[in-house]
Amino acid sequence: MLYSILAWLSNNFITVLAVLVVLWIVQKIVFATQDRWFAYVMHFCTKDEFPKLEEVKKDHFASLKDHVSHDPELRKKKVIKILEIGVGTGVNFAHYPDGCRLVVVDPNPHFKEYYDNNRKKFPNIHSEDVLVAKGDDMHMIADGSVDAVVITLVLCSVDNIDKILRWQVLYFMEHVQEFDLKKYSLRKNLQDFFTWCGLWPFIFDGCCLNRDPMPAIEGAGFSKVEVDHYYAPVPNFLFWVEMPNVKGVATK
Numbered sequence: 612m613l614y615s616i617l618a619w620l621s622n623n624f625i626t627v628l629a630v631l632v633v634l635w636i637v638q639k640i641v642f643a644t645q646d647r648w649f650a651y652v653m654h655f656c657t658k659d660e661f662p663k664l665e666e667v668k669k670d671h672f673a674s675l676k677d678h679v680s681h682d683p684e685l686r687k688k689k690v691i692k693i694l695e696i697g698v699g700t701g702v703n704f705a706h707y708p709d710g711c712r713l714v715v716v717d718p719n720p721h722f723k724e725y726y727d728n729n730r731k732k733f734p735n736i737h738s739e740d741v742l743v744a745k746g747d748d749m750h751m752i753a754d755g756s757v758d759a760v761v762i763t764l765v766l767c768s769v770d771n772i773d774k775i776l777r778w779q780v781l782y783f784m785e786h787v788q789e790f791d792l793k794k795y796s797l798r799k800n801l802q803d804f805f806t807w808c809g810l811w812p813f814i815f816d817g818c819c820l821n822r823d824p825m826p827a828i829e830g831a832g833f834s835k836v837e838v839d840h841y842y843a844p845v846p847n848f849l850f851w852v853e854m855p856n857v858k859g860v861a862t863k
C-alpha cells in the first residue's frame with residue numbers, strides 16, 4: 612500500500628507540486644483579502660431590509676430619544692450624541708433619533724464604502740466618517756463624551772470584551788449560545804461544532820457562535836443591566852444557529 616502511494620507520488624510529482632503551489636497561493640489570497648470579502652458578505656446579508664428584525668430594533672432603540680445630552684449645546688438643541696462600535700455597513704440608522712450626532716468605529720476599513728452609501732439615505736442624522744479602530748482600544752473617545760453607545764452583533768468577535776464595556780449607557784443586541792438546552796440541544800451542538808472547526812469564525816471574521824457575553828456585561832460595573840433573552844427573526848435558515856439573542860441596556 613505504502614509502496615504504491617510512493618510510486619504514484621513519484622510518477623505524478625510535478626502535478627502534485629503544482630496543485631500544492633496553487634492551493635498555497637489561493638490560501639494566501641483568501642487570507643490577505645479576508646477583510647474585504649467579509650465587508651462584502653455583510654453588505655450582501657444586510658442590503659435588503661428584514662421587516663421582522665426592524666420591528667425588534669425599533670422597540671429596542673425607542674428609548675434613545677428619551678436621553679438628555681450631557682453636552683449643553685446639544686441639550687439646547689434637544690439632541691444626543693451616539694457612538695456605535697463595530698458599525699459595519701450601518702444597519703441601525705433608521706432607529707436613531709432625528710438630529711442625533713453619530714460617531715462610528717470599525718476596525719475593518721472596507722466597510723467605509725457601504726457605510727457611506729447607507730448614511731446618505733439618512734440626512735436627518737449627523738453621521739461622521741468611520742474611525743478605523745477596535746472598540747477595545749478607543750483612547751481617542753473619552754468616557755462621558757457621548758450620551759449612549761450602541762453595539763449590535765459585535766461582541767461575538769471581540770477579543771477583549773471587558774475593554775469595550777466602559778461606557779455610561781450601553782445598548783446591546785448580540786447573538787449568543789443557545790440558552791434552552793432542553794429544546795434546542797441540536798443548535799447548541801451545531802454552534803459548538805461550527806465554532807470549533809473554525810468555519811464560522813473564518814467566514815464571519817472571528818465570530819464565535821457559542822459565546823455568552825452576559826457575564827462580561829454583568830461584571831463590567833454597570834449599576835443596572837436590563838436584559839432580554841429572545842429568539843431573533845432571521846432572514847434565512849443559514850442563520851438558524853444565530854437565533855438565540857440577548858438585547859438590553861446597561862447603565863453606570
Ligand SMILES: C[S@@+](CC[C@H](N)C(=O)[O-])C[C@H]1O[C@@H](n2cnc3c(N)ncnc32)[C@H](O)[C@@H]1O
Pocket residue numbers: 653657696697698699700701702716717718719722744745746747762763764765768769770816
Ligand atoms: C457581524 S458584524 C456586525 C455589524 C453591524 N454592527 C450589524 O449589526 O450588522 C461585526 C462587526 O464588528 C466589527 N468588529 C470586529 N471586531 C471588532 C472590535 N474589536 N471592535 C469593534 N468592532 C469590531 C467588524 O468589523 C464588523 O463590522
